Amino acid sequence: MSMSTVPAPAVRPYDALLLFSFGGPNKPEDVVPFLRNVTAGKGIPDARLEEVGEHYYGFGGKSPINEQNLALKAALEDELAARGIDLPIVWGNRNWAPYTKDALEELKAAGAQRAVVLVTSAYSSYSGCRQYRENLALTLDELGDLGPEGSTSVQLDKVRSYFNHPGFARANVDAVVDAYRALAAKAGTEAASAADLVFVTHSIPETMEAASVVSGATYSSQHLDLAAVVAEQVGAELGHEVPWTLAYCSRSGPPSQPWLEPDVNDLLRDMAADGRTSVVLSPIGFISDHMEVAYDLDTEALATAAELGMSAVRAGTVSTRAPFVAGLVDLVLERAAIARGDDVEQPAVGTLGAFPSPCRPGCCRRRDGEDSGVPALCSTGLTT
Numbered sequence: 001m002s003m004s005t006v007p008a009p010a011v012r013p014y015d016a017l018l019l020f021s022f023g024g025p026n027k028p029e030d031v032v033p034f035l036r037n038v039t040a041g042k043g044i045p046d047a048r049l050e051e052v053g054e055h056y057y058g059f060g061g062k063s064p065i066n067e068q069n070l071a072l073k074a075a076l077e078d079e080l081a082a083r084g085i086d087l088p089i090v091w092g093n094r095n096w097a098p099y100t101k102d103a104l105e106e107l108k109a110a111g112a113q114r115a116v117v118l119v120t121s122a123y124s125s126y127s128g129c130r131q132y133r134e135n136l137a138l139t140l141d142e143l144g145d146l147g148p149e150g151s152t153s154v155q156l157d158k159v160r161s162y163f164n165h166p167g168f169a170r171a172n173v174d175a176v177v178d179a180y181r182a183l184a185a186k187a188g189t190e191a192a193s194a195a196d197l198v199f200v201t202h203s204i205p206e207t208m209e210a211a212s213v214v215s216g217a218t219y220s221s222q223h224l225d226l227a228a229v230v231a232e233q234v235g236a237e238l239g240h241e242v243p244w245t246l247a248y249c250s251r252s253g254p255p256s257q258p259w260l261e262p263d264v265n266d267l268l269r270d271m272a273a274d275g276r277t278s279v280v281l282s283p284i285g286f287i288s289d290h291m292e293v294a295y296d297l298d299t300e301a302l303a304t305a306a307e308l309g310m311s312a313v314r315a316g317t318v319s320t321r322a323p324f325v326a327g328l329v330d331l332v333l334e335r336a337a338i339a340r341g342d343d344v345e346q347p348a349v350g351t352l353g354a355f356p357s358p359c360r361p362g363c364c365r366r367r368d369g370e371d372s373g374v375p376a377l378c379s380t381g382l383t384t
């Protein structure tokens with residue numbers, strides 16, 4: 001990484017961008033160590049882990065996530081270059097190489113003083129927000145770079161949760177419109193114009209859902225707010241109303257623990273029982289094709305739909321679609337303006353308004369009111 005000593009004006013005070021993701025295995029030998037990293041101390045039943053391992057082996061032990069992140073990094077580099085902005089991007093993951101530690105060491109070696117952080121999760125909850133921020137604090141601590149009051153050798157500022165940013169919404173609308181056109185080509189225009197739109201996201205425990213309200217609105221409410229906007233804009237483009245609903249995938253944890261429902265497969269069964277015959281699945285909970293999309297949707301949910309005699313198409317993820325990538329760069333510039341103390345516009349679709357950055361104290365805990373005592377960066381205080 002080469003780093004200019006004077007940051008480009010639009011991104012001042014940042015001298016680097018950290019693209020921060022989940023990580024995934026690249027080959028069969030990676031699968032078990034990856035799952036160990038993900039589940040360390042989480043109490044996920046062995047049977048569930050074996051089952052999830054099989055999902056990965058079914059795809060040759062390789063998740064699409066790393067290549068997707070590299071493609072996003074390249075697209076962000078192109079967009080920054082097109083705007084004449086010199087801002088080097090470093091990529092790191094919580095659960096697989098290049099690890100958070102590799103990325104932070106790369107930033108340190110390059111002499112970065114303050115980096116803007118883009119997390120590859122659009123929504124606020126423990127899993128999509130605080131868990132990443134805790135990982136940054138713990139890793140800086142491991143490197144001996146976390147001071148007692150939260151002072152760090154590299155200051156890290158995470159951009160706001162961007163589920164309701166217009167660029168994310170626009171890219172999802174485009175992907176869903178494309179899916180309706182694909183359904184029309186596959187099953188006929190009548191089937192397509194009657195098709196339900198089912199938005200899908202990662203399920204989380206109800207306790208995590210409850211705790212997510214501190215960021216502005218709960219995890220499920222964030223999805224519902226965006227989904228209403230996307231469905232309306234899709235309807236406007238297709239020229240007819242689009243009935244929509246939200247479903248969940250990828251539940252784990254013990255059966256005794258309630259997670260958000262309905263599961264997408266159960267929902268499809270209920271819809272078929274109601275005489276519905278065609279559906280578009282839109283994975284708005286994921287910004288790119290993860291294993292959850294490749295397995296839970298493309299393998300499992302599409303098989304369920306076929307079994308039920310329903311015509312189904314899975315819409316694309318926002319991935320490297322131009323409005324999404326441009327929106328992320330806009331979010332970086334917005335966060336830079338906040339860091340400089342400038343007046344800044346924070347565009348948002350729907351009814352919830354832009355979520356704050358830095359995060360609200362106490363946002364996105366694993367459980368309501370529970371202070372894990374684990375420090376988390378990018379907030380107004382280190383341990384809140």
Ligand SMILES: CC1=C(CCC(=O)O)c2cc3nc(cc4[nH]c(cc5[nH]c(cc1n2)c(C)c5CCC(=O)O)c(CCC(=O)O)c4C)C(CCC(=O)O)=C3C
Pocket residue numbers: 022023024025035038039042044048049052063064065120121122125127128202203204205250251252253285289290291292
């Ligand atoms: C909300 C959310 C996102 C979206 C936000 C974000 O993107 O960060 C997400 C992303 C991802 N989750 C992923 C993989 C896994 N998640 C697991 C477990 C869990 N996820 C949870 C939630 C979420 N997860 C939760 C509450 C658990 C239970 C344990 C815990 O409380 O933390 C497990 C353990 C086995 C299992 O139980 O499934 C695996 C293997 C991958 C990589 C996929 C690939 O390789 O392509 C990605 C992108």
Ligand SMILES: [Fe+2]
Pocket residue numbers: 202
């Ligand atoms: Fe997950």
